[in-house]
Amino acid sequence: xxxxxxxxxxxxxxxxxxxxxxxxxxxxxxxxxxxxxxxxxxxxxxxxxxxxxxxxxxxxxxxxxxxxxxxxxxxxxxxxxxxxxxxxxxxxxxxxxxxxxxxxxxxxxxxxxxxxxxxxxxxxxxxxxxxxxxxxxxxxxxxxxxxxxxxxxxxxxxxxxxxxxxxxxxxxxxxxxxxxxxxxxxxxxxxxxxxxxxxxxxxxxxxxxxxxxxxxxxxxxxxxxxxxxxxxxxxxxxxxxxxxxxxxxxxxxxxxxxxxxxxxxxxxxxxxxxxxxxxxxxxxxxxxxxxxxxxxxxxxxxxxxxxxxxxxxxxxxxxxxxxxxxxxxxxxxxxxxxxxxxxxxxxxxxx
Numbered sequence: 001x002x003x004x005x006x007x008x009x010x011x012x013x014x015x016x017x018x019x020x021x022x023x024x025x026x027x028x029x030x031x032x033x034x035x036x037x038x039x040x041x042x043x044x045x046x047x048x049x050x051x052x053x054x055x056x057x058x059x060x061x062x063x064x065x066x067x068x069x070x071x072x073x074x075x076x077x078x079x080x081x082x083x084x085x086x087x088x089x090x091x092x093x094x095x096x097x098x099x100x101x102x103x104x105x106x107x108x109x110x111x112x113x114x115x116x117x118x119x120x121x122x123x124x125x126x127x128x129x130x131x132x133x134x135x136x137x138x139x140x141x142x143x144x145x146x147x148x149x150x151x152x153x154x155x156x157x158x159x160x161x162x163x164x165x166x167x168x169x170x171x172x173x174x175x176x177x178x179x180x181x182x183x184x185x186x187x188x189x190x191x192x193x194x195x196x197x198x199x200x201x202x203x204x205x206x207x208x209x210x211x212x213x214x215x216x217x218x219x220x221x222x223x224x225x226x227x228x229x230x231x232x233x234x235x236x237x238x239x240x241x242x243x244x245x246x247x248x249x250x251x252x253x254x255x256x257x258x259x260x261x262x263x264x265x266x267x268x269x270x271x272x273x274x275x276x277x278x279x280x281x282x283x284x285x286x287x288x289x290x291x292x293x294x295x296x297x298x299x300x301x302x303x304x305x306x307x308x309x310x311x312x313x314x315x316x317x318x319x320x321x322x323x324x325x326x327x328x329x330x331x332x333x334x335x336x337x338x339x340x341x342x343x344x345x346x347x348x349x350x351x
Contacts, residue, residue, distance in 0.1 A: 123163025183274030276312030
């Protein structure tokens with residue numbers, strides 16, 4: 001078997017390309033499996049294991065000189081790649097063709113600051129450096145500062161004073177609030193919860209990536225026959241009360257958005273997960289809340305039926321009004337392999 005060798009002058013670029021190809025393959029595998037457990041802590045490196053890699057063998061120096069084996073074990077082994085979080089999310093976004101969400105809120109929120117870009121003869125904050133320079137020039141011109149003649153006086157006159165003039169600067173500041181709604185009735189358990197965890201994990205990572213971690217607040221709402229806010233770890237706990245009314249969760253989310261934030265200057269997102277079983281006028285009430293209250297102020301509202309059964313009809317009812325709505329996205333998931341399809345449905349552009 002002829003073994004390709006790479007001269008040391010070109011080994012770095014070639015091996016980097018080799019690593020990039022392997023990382024690209026790993027991302028494809030993650031997307032195909034719908035497994036985002038690699039995320040770990042957001043904003044930390046993503047550790048990706050690559051098995052059975054045989055790195056290229058490098059030849060160092062001129063031909064005939066000493067030779068060395070590249071990193072790794074001959075015959076294949078395992079190498080861990082630390083992929084920067086931002087790089088990883090960029091690859092995910094590129095492959096899924098996901099849009100830049102921050103553009104949805106562009107200009108909505110301004111972070112006000114003041115920069116001292118101009119200076120004038122009046123003001124409050126004296127610029128000592130500029131004032132001294134002007135006074136020195138004036139003193140030289142009037143003859144009070146002539147070092148050769150042992151004259152060292154620098155007179156600061158009123159006209160020499162220069163003050164810093166603050167200038168108002170407005171920069172876009174992306175503030176997003178995300179509400180996650182979950183049905184915790186007795187029919188929601190086991191595999192269904194694991195699917196929800198994967199979806200929520202990606203949504204959190206995706207929005208943090210778009211807006212910046214410190215600019216996103218994540219809030220969790222659960223419901224059976226009542227709706228209330230919980231901590232994230234409580235979001236996946238199951239109640240055994242039975243019965244469910246999803247519309248109260250949507251109403252609570254709107255009330256929280258309206259009362260806790262400035263509606264005109266906040267980017268709102270809401271995502272609902274449940275089995276899709278609704279009773280009575282629940283679908284009608286959700287439609288009214290979405291149409292009259294949430295759609296006018298929310299950037300995106302996603303509703304996902306997780307392992308829907310024969311009695312699931314929430315998305316079917318809502319599709320009458322929101323089948324191709326620019327803000328409301330409807331989806332369903334039956335297995336982890338459909339995770340990517342749901343992500344595309346929630347965030348991708350309509351064709």
